Amino acid sequence: MKTNYLIASVLIVVSFLTSCEADDTADIIFNDNSTTNNGSNEEETGNLVVNIGGTMTSDLTLESDTDYLLTEGLIMTTGTTLTIPAGTVIKANSGADVYVAISQGAGINAVGTAGSPIVFTSNSNTPNAGDWGGLIILGKAPINSVAGGEATSTSEIGGLPYGGSDESDNSGIIKYVRIEYSGGSADTSSENNGFSFYGVGNGTTVEYIQAFEGKDDGIEFFGGTVNASFISVIGAQDDSVDWTEGYRGTLNNVYIEHGVSHDKGIEADGFNTDIGNNSNPLFFSKPTVSNVLIIGRGSATENEAIRLRAGTQGIFSNIVIQGFEEGFDIDGDGGNSPTGQGVANGDLQVNDVTFIDVIVTMKNDTSVPFTETEFITGEGNASSTDYFTWGAVWTRN
Numbered sequence: 001m002k003t004n005y006l007i008a009s010v011l012i013v014v015s016f017l018t019s020c021e022a023d024d025t026a027d028i029i030f031n032d033n034s035t036t037n038n039g040s041n042e043e044e045t046g047n048l049v050v051n052i053g054g055t056m057t058s059d060l061t062l063e064s065d066t067d068y069l070l071t072e073g074l075i076m077t078t079g080t081t082l083t084i085p086a087g088t089v090i091k092a093n094s095g096a097d098v099y100v101a102i103s104q105g106a107g108i109n110a111v112g113t114a115g116s117p118i119v120f121t122s123n124s125n126t127p128n129a130g131d132w133g134g135l136i137i138l139g140k141a142p143i144n145s146v147a148g149g150e151a152t153s154t155s156e157i158g159g160l161p162y163g164g165s166d167e168s169d170n171s172g173i174i175k176y177v178r179i180e181y182s183g184g185s186a187d188t189s190s191e192n193n194g195f196s197f198y199g200v201g202n203g204t205t206v207e208y209i210q211a212f213e214g215k216d217d218g219i220e221f222f223g224g225t226v227n228a229s230f231i232s233v234i235g236a237q238d239d240s241v242d243w244t245e246g247y248r249g250t251l252n253n254v255y256i257e258h259g260v261s262h263d264k265g266i267e268a269d270g271f272n273t274d275i276g277n278n279s280n281p282l283f284f285s286k287p288t289v290s291n292v293l294i295i296g297r298g299s300a301t302e303n304e305a306i307r308l309r310a311g312t313q314g315i316f317s318n319i320v321i322q323g324f325e326e327g328f329d330i331d332g333d334g335g336n337s338p339t340g341q342g343v344a345n346g347d348l349q350v351n352d353v354t355f356i357d358v359i360v361t362m363k364n365d366t367s368v369p370f371t372e373t374e375f376i377t378g379e380g381n382a383s384s385t386d387y388f389t390w391g392a393v394w395t396r397n
Helices: 339-344
Strands: 013-015 029-031 048-056 066-076 081-084 089-092 100-102 107-111 118-122 135-138 172-180 195-198 205-212 219-222 227-234 241-244 250-257 266-269 288-295 304-309 314-331 348-365 376-379
Touching: 066 081, 135 172, 195 205, 219 227, 241 250, 304 348, 314 339, 339 348
Parallel strands: 048 066, 066 089, 066 100, 081 107, 089 118, 100 135, 107 172, 118 172, 135 195, 172 205, 195 219, 205 227, 219 241, 227 250, 241 266, 250 288, 266 304, 288 314, 304 314, 314 348, 348 376
Antiparallel strands: 013 029, 029 048
């Protein structure tokens, strides 16, 4: 702990006199409660408790020996960087409007380690999925929900702009970061995820991330080109991994484990609105997905492991699916949702997959006829991902 914080029995409140955004977000406030707990009825630890939140117009650097309480949305604006060292824990008050957002042109430098991950979690004594928002990253990479060029869309939570033409846009580094009990819903159509990547470019580093016990999706990609590897999603109550709006990155080494409440292991959309009136040139989601293990709760009770729809494309390799009624459910039509045509053209295919306790391995609900062998090759050949090695120590289960 830095010595300038060690002021016994004194409360220091420093209000940064920064201009607020139009949404009247409050200025960030730092509180020195050096001998006070964080309001969760725990015994006093002697650690500094710092309240964070508001719209930042300058860099913010956290410290691993400080207890942080996220009291409202923390928005990093263009030109600023949020730096979080290994071992830092940020607890969040309840509410869908309590989240961390890295705006277009801002950056995050969150680098944990396996032994000292960075943790975002609920401030509740009895935490539950949906207690708070989540982590939102917004970039300048292409999305197909707008006409193209530098046109932007706005995020479900916070109404922040994202999208553009810079495939290599860099929003920073996220490594060994765990997000717990996120997914608070602002309304029926605006929901937080654990990690939300909006138009994030492939200059951004995303490795070793876990979404644990979230109310909505664990991780969702809204367009963009960002690559992510060593992904763990456990107990997401909606889809564990979700993509839409023309996402075209790579996902490598993915572990998904369903809890009692859940939806799909992967839900994949080629677009999110009427594709014909938006992206120019027209393009669909087409990620490369490899080394995946999806564990359901048994074929007698589960639905689809992977739903492919709205024209999504993608190349899947080395996939293991366990404990589902259906492995791959492919939905589409002959119009704006040509998912089946992607199979026929070789733009949507699976190479090396193993099904364990799966009743229907592939279900074709598109208007394009194709056989399972045209969609899947190498059935029984997959070995998935060595999660219990790369996911050791820093994840929760």
